[in-house]
Structure formats: structure tokens, C-alpha cells
Amino acid sequence: MSSMNHFELYSVMVITLLAVISPGPDFAMVSKLSLLKGRRAGVLCALGIGMAISVHIAYTLLGLGIVFANNLWVLKLLRWLGAMYLIWLGISALWPDIKSRLFKQGSPSAPNSKAETISNSHSAFWSGFACNALNPKTMLFIVSLFSQVISTETSLLMELSYGAYIALVHFIWFALVATLLTTAHVQQKSAFFKDWIERVAGVLLMGLGIKLLMSH
Known part of the structure; x- marks a missing residue:
């Protein structure tokens, strides 16, 4: 392998690591699901993020990435869809509080059936996938x-x-985040603040959506 190829390899490795650890919607999503729904949900969310990265890699290698990037309407559409999704997630996180105030209802009980557990697993995966895609x-x-x-x-x-490296790094990083946030010590500390975690996560996701919507 030539020195130039070595430089390319190291550049891809370093740039990817710096990009993946920078806070953003993916980090907010994994943190929210991990703290509120547990390690399994957080890891499944990380898997969804990794799979979405694979989709980006696939159309880029097919040459469609440059076509998308050079067409302003595609970026605007993607920005609008992404912003609306984040805002919807934020509202969903705040909805229990809104509903309880509007209809004077208590908080919904935690899911306990196998069907609900499977549904939550699918939801965690697709939440991560959609957030990144x-x-x-x-x-x-x-x-x-x-x-x-x-x-x-x-x-x-x-x-x-x-491409495989980039997708794998995303999965490993966010799975590690999910694992760290679901250690016994962190879970014990966060158990008393779960309602506030949900609220803060909702406001944060809405803020990211609004920021994305207003960006140029």
C-alpha cells in the first residue's frame, strides 16, 4: 500500500471518529431511549443508526450521493423531513405531560406484555434508523x-x-453510549429523574428540529 493510501486510510479513520462522537440528533436519541427504556432499546437504536449509515454509503457508491448533494431541492426536502421528524419526536416525548394537563389523566403504565416488548424493540431500531437517514x-x-x-x-x-468501517464505528460508539448510560449506577441515579429526562429530551429534540429547519 502506498503512503498516499496510508494517508487516505488514516484520514477516513480519524474524520469518522471525530464525526461520530460529536453530539447531535443520534446521540440525543440513543441517550433518551437508553435512559428511559433500557440497554436493549439503546443498542437497537444504535443498530438502526448503523444500518442507516449503510444506506448513505450505498447510494454514495452508486454515484447518487453527488447528484443529491448538487440538487438543492433534495437537501431542502431531506432537511424538512428530518426537522419534522425531530419535532414530532420532541412533541411525542412531551405528550404525556400535555395529555395529563389537558385531560387530567395519570401517566400511562409501563408495557409488560411480550407483544409490547417486541413493538418497543422495533420502535427503537426504526427510531435510530429514521433519525440518521x-x-x-x-x-x-x-x-x-x-x-x-x-x-x-x-x-x-x-x-x-x-463504508463498513464507518457504519461499524457508528454502531459501536452508540452501543457503548447505551451501555454506559444503563450501568447500575447511572440507572439508579436516573430512576428518580425519568420524567424530567423525558421532558429535557423532548425539548432537546424539538430544538434540534427547529434548528435544522431554520438552517441554510
């Missing part, structure tokens, strides 16, 4: 990485390896 910044990151950092002379096998 509808984030235009993720699309621009992947497209920029493959068009500006990775050489056109790089083999398809190497590009696929880069």
Missing part, C-alpha cells in the same frame, strides 16, 4: 468524505471496506 448533515458528511478524501483510484473493495 433523515439527517442531511450525515448525507453531506458521507458524500464529502467519498468525494474529497477518498481517491477516485481507490478500489471498490476498499471503498466498501471504508
Whole structure:
């Protein structure tokens, strides 16, 4: 492998690590699900994020990423969809409080049936998938990485390896976040503040959605 290829490899590794650990919607989503629904939900959310990264990688390698990035309407549509999704998640997190105030109802009981558990698992996975797939910044990151950092002379096998690495790093990082947030010590501390965690997460997700909606 040439020194230039070594430089490309190290660049992809470092840039990906810096990008994945930066706080954003994915981090907020994993943190919320982990603290409120447990480790399984957090890890499934991380898996959904990794799978969404794979989708971004797939259309970028097919050449569609540059087409999307160069068409303003695609970015605007993705930004609008992503913002609406985050705002909807924020409202959903705040809805129990809103409903209890409007209709004077207590908080809903926790799910306890097997069917409800399976439903929550699917919800956690698709929440992570949608959160990442509808984030235009993720699309621009992947497209920029493959068009500006990775050489056109790089083999398809190497590009696929880069893609697998990027998806895997996202999954591992967010699974690690889910694991750390669901340790016995953290869970014991957070048990007393779960309602407030839900509220803060709702406000944060809504804020990220509004910020995305207003960004240019």
C-alpha cells in the first residue's frame, strides 16, 4: 500500500471518529431511549443508526450521493423531513405531560406484555434508523468524505471496506453510549429523574428540529 493510501486510510479513520462522537440528533436519541427504556432499546437504536449509515454509503457508491448533494431541492426536502421528524419526536416525548394537563389523566403504565416488548424493540431500531437517514448533515458528511478524501483510484473493495468501517464505528460508539448510560449506577441515579429526562429530551429534540429547519 502506498503512503498516499496510508494517508487516505488514516484520514477516513480519524474524520469518522471525530464525526461520530460529536453530539447531535443520534446521540440525543440513543441517550433518551437508553435512559428511559433500557440497554436493549439503546443498542437497537444504535443498530438502526448503523444500518442507516449503510444506506448513505450505498447510494454514495452508486454515484447518487453527488447528484443529491448538487440538487438543492433534495437537501431542502431531506432537511424538512428530518426537522419534522425531530419535532414530532420532541412533541411525542412531551405528550404525556400535555395529555395529563389537558385531560387530567395519570401517566400511562409501563408495557409488560411480550407483544409490547417486541413493538418497543422495533420502535427503537426504526427510531435510530429514521433519525440518521433523515439527517442531511450525515448525507453531506458521507458524500464529502467519498468525494474529497477518498481517491477516485481507490478500489471498490476498499471503498466498501471504508463504508463498513464507518457504519461499524457508528454502531459501536452508540452501543457503548447505551451501555454506559444503563450501568447500575447511572440507572439508579436516573430512576428518580425519568420524567424530567423525558421532558429535557423532548425539548432537546424539538430544538434540534427547529434548528435544522431554520438552517441554510
